[in-house]
Amino acid sequence: MANKLPSYFKLDTWLIDIDQNQITDLDGKSSKLEPKSMLVLQYLASKPRETISRDDLFEACWPNQVVTEDALNRVISSLRRKLGDTAGSPKFIATVRNAGYKLIVPIHELDNPRFIDTTTSNSEEHLATSQTLTEQKPVLQKKKIRSLVAICFSLLLGCIILIYSFQKDPEIAKHQFERISYNTQQNSMPKLASNGEVLAFIQQSVNHPNKLKIRYLPDTYAEDISAANKHYLYPSFYNSADNIAVLSQDIKTNLIQIEKITLSNKTSEPLLKIPHMSHGLSVHPKGDEIVFTQPISTNAQSQNHTIYTFNQKQQKMYPIFLPHSQYSDRLPNYSPSGEYIAFLRNKSQFQDALFVSDMNGKTTQLSNYNDTIFDLTWISNHQIIITKNKGVYIFDLDKKEQIWHSASPLQSYQEITYSLDTKQLILTAKQTINTANIFDLTNSTDGYLLTKAEAQDTELSVNYNGTAFVFVTNRSGKKSLWFRKSNKTNIIKNTEADEIYDLVWHPNNQYLVAAYKLQSEYGLMIYDLNTQTVYKKRYNKNPIHIIDWRNNQELLISVENNLQWKLNTVSFNNFIPTALRPIENSAELDIFQGRLSPNKKTLYFLTSNKSHIFSWDFKASPQVINLKTENIYRNWFVDNTKLFHFNLPTWNRSTNQKVADLIAFDFKTQATSIIKQYPNIQMQYRPQRLINGFTAVKNNKLQGDLWLIETNFD
Incomplete structure (x- = not known):
């Protein structure tokens, strides 16, 4: 900050006292400002009538801190409110579009009256002043004692309030959580029947296919209704609590289908064979339709999914709406009336949004793309509840949002289901235990x-x-x-x-x-x-x-902008990064995930619709690589001659493990080959190429139980 920061000055009709965090109007009425608001005002006042960028304000007022853009927005709004200012017709603080802010009135610095000038040349006057101060000393001491007592009492009261607030979380105190399962496996994807009397869920473990479990509440134990050699996902009840639809995959043939299971006699009826595993499943309340997801592209070159419905009477499936190649949809869920489908739409790795579609394909976005959303369920015909890392939230169809439960640092709830009849909510609290490993391509598959x-x-x-x-x-x-x-x-x-x-x-x-x-x-x-x-x-x-x-x-970085990923570079000055700068000749390219060859000559990149991988020498036009990308997301790396990626895991019956093939694609011959099989590889994490191997993350253990809450959202 080259300019001197004023501490006591007039701003038009306002008197600003920085040290006291206080502003005073013409009538002598004072009010306090938050310290951060006063700091921003002081910095603006150090450069009156100059435009100050948002970045400069962040660096000056939030040094070495990571804060959101809203932090500065809130401070500016607070200052305008206190000064009687408006953004539309500013009298003090003006917004300079795409540039920053400017204090548009001059300031007049004043001497601070709290500081006494002890350099007077009149010794008698100085002596008189000293005598007066001496005579007042007992009075001042009494005032100081009273002030200290008041301050100590305030601090003590504040500590008591703070301790009480930590001991008694008002959100948690409002809800009675009851743990209803104790397992060494991970219980997930719970689904309550509409009458709330039957619970279906999936039990997962590292080295076994998913099992389909049924529990008749309030019984303690669940019944395994899984068929041998099948892997299950996303159970969903029909209107009758005796029937469920579920996704199944034969671990011998990899056949994927939607099944209808009757619980009373444990019989299964295949409804529809689908080419790829769906990212969710829901049965219409009338029982005549099922909603699920499939890849957007018919040849499955794209990993992005869109939503389909299957009419059981007509035996036809069709998309609900026209898909968008840059988005991927998952977890479709019919409303209790069957008029709407709620679903999650993924924009990038950590950005999901909640959407609703009517049966004619008209979609409405209910939330912003800010966080990863784990799950959703309807709690009425006009309200949806979702789970995120930060807690459990309720959304109305008119886009109103409210937090229902705040997550603790050590406990967050993920999947969720609700019964309208019994007013019971069931959630999962899950934990995945992973290990970091290094694998040698010239040695065993177990890794280190x-x-x-x-x-x-x-x-x-x-x-x-x-x-x-x-x-x-x-x-x-x-x-x-x-x-x-x-x-x-x-x-x-x-x-x-x-x-x-x-x-x-x-x-x-x-x-x-x-x-x-x-x-x-x-x-x-x-x-x-x-x-x-x-x-x-x-x-x-x-x-x-x-x-x-x-x-x-x-450093090469790709940045999302309006659903397109653009290539940028960041330069470093003493290893402090500068601003992002676009790479020459890359404006038309869509670079979602990129890998640079070790010799730094070639960039290989996956497009945002995840349909193609290209090679680019930073000069000529990129060349498409003849490689199927349906299983490629972050699970790939390159050397100077090959691209390596993992296929989706399958079951190895001889070892009873989930294994993923490591595939090598030769750039010169265009041939693919299977290098080795690796157990329990976590596909969502990026591996690192090494000289003779790579690093990757393995799943070591899955844990998670079910929790029940009796609550009424009316």
């Missing part, structure tokens, strides 16, 4: 364990000389970066975020860069291995994907 804990260790990256590695984990209760060097594993301070991904080491082995998401903001965090320091650079609400270092000074 790098991390092991009762936690969700996700993406990892080993530096090029193999002396250290960094990984993402929730061991501290929130996602953060941890590092291991020799036999020491420690948390990297100041790296907590909602999501951390795309870990890439600099060629000098000292710096690691990772993408992060905090609230609705995306940015980069840079970790210095030598000094153990972290620097964060916040960009905006547009999602980013890190590709790789193009050279020692430039």
